[in-house]
Amino acid sequence: MEIVLPRLNRLVPSLESTFHKLVEEQGELSEAILSWMEEQGTPRAREALLNVARELLDVAQTCISMTFVLEELAPDVRLEQMIDDHLDKLLRKGYLQSISGDVYSKVNEEGFREMSLPRLVIPGVTLDSTVLNISVAIGRFAQWIGKFRGASGEARIYTDEQVLRGCGLNLLHIAQCCFTMLYILEDTFLMDIDALMRAHIEKLKQRGYVG
Secondary structure, three states: OOOOOEOOOOOOOHHHHHHHHHHHHHHHHHHHHHHHHHHHOOOOOOHHHHHHHHHHHHHHHHHHHHHHHHOOOOOOOOOOHHHHHHHHHHHOOOOHHHHHOOOEEOOOOOOEEEEEEOOOOOOOOHHHHHHHHHHHHHHHHHHHOEEEHOOOOOOOOOHHHHHHHHHHHHHHHHHHHHHHHHHHHHHHHOHHHHHHHHHHHHHHHOOOOOO
């Protein structure tokens, strides 16, 4: 099953609101992982792990929603180029063997934009390492929207376009962490990612975020 997440076309997040939302979702993901660790060996362990997967989807959705908005903030910031740069990094690190024939940003049958990210081969990835990786990337995202553009009185380091590109690449990195862990959960625990995706999209529609 391919994980595909939509643009939330009824929400217009900002860099600052996205940071706040990411911190909230990161906390909920960490709480879900702790709960799963406590429930291991009990009948509730499976549901606890499903909740971890739901929180991973929420973190990824927050990131992907903002990446679609970024290209509207500056004419030279293009989502396709940020995705290409992200994939090139994965190739250089040996996490991805090829990108030929894959489409990662597209318009679905209903006319809405959506994004997928590739399955990666990264030895030793765990839930613990995933949430730590996400924490590091959220810290870097905070640097881009704060320190690097002089938001707190420091000397400005980057232009607006450089800031938006830096934010976009960090958001793609966080989303990729989530996608990779979800695919691992699918392979290791035979988790029904298709059912999780349907429930996730339905939740977004019920809340009026997409439609």
